[in-house]
Amino acid sequence: MKKVFLISGLLLIFSCKKDIEHKVSDLGSKVKSHSLDIDNNLNSVDRIKQEYSSVSSKLLAKKLDSVGFEYECEEMSGNVVYYSEKGKLKVVKHFQADSHFSSTETYFVNDGKPYFIFQDETVWSFDGGLPDKPETKDEVKEKRYYIVDNQAIQCLEKEYTLKSNSSNNPKSENIPNKEMKNCSIVELQKSFDILMKNKGRRSDGKCL
Structure with missing residues (x-):
């Protein structure tokens, strides 16, 4: 027992x-x-930079799935590409251009909302040279927006000039960023909303 x-x-x-x-x-x-x-909370500039770096690496390595379309709108032409990973949208890239201007807006997305926006604008013009061999210059402006809860918490910009006849053009990574006076994403958010409405579009056509 x-x-x-x-x-x-x-x-x-x-x-x-x-x-x-x-x-x-x-x-x-x-x-x-x-x-x-x-x-994984993207609640600070440092955390956003980490996530941006991770997604950018996958984007450059072509590890993200992509779909998109092209469009023509009056004198402007453009294209939109949506990048996803395992069915989750990660990046939306919008390029548009006319005869002397081009712009690329790249939206890095989490849960359907942008947490970082990179905007690259270029205006080019003739800058001397010969009639049969003209020289040009590009006025480049880059803008970076860090976003938390749909509000920009930091906005940076840099400007530089690239000349076709120069062998010593500045490099973007060597140009210091400056704080933007108007730190607002209102217009970019409107553009992003339009791009999201067109997310299911697969055919080329007129305007967005």
Whole structure:
């Protein structure tokens, strides 16, 4: 009889121990999961930069799925490309140009909303040279918008000139950013909303 009680006691202790280990394991998993959720919150410029860098690497390596279309609108032509990973939209890229102007807006997206926008505008003009070999210059303006909860928390810009006859043109990475006086994404948000309305479009055509 003593052996029966002893065996029953040991089984009870073993069962309790396993139950405690299981609960501790579950708690650890929940804590880890919660930590990952916190890490993935794009609530600061540094965190946005990390996510932007990760997605940009995949974009350059052509690891994202893409669909898009081209359009013509009066004197402006353009194209839109939507980049996704496992069915989740990651980037929307919109290029448009006319005879002397081009612009590229790249929206980095999380849960259907932009958290970073890179805008690159170029205006080109003739800059001397010969009639049969004209020289040109590009006035480039880059803008970077860091966004949290649909509000821009930091806006940076840089400007530089590229000349066709120069062998020592400035490089974007060497130009310092300046804080923008008007840190607003209202117009860009309107453009993004239009692009999202056209997300299912696959055929080329007129305007957006």
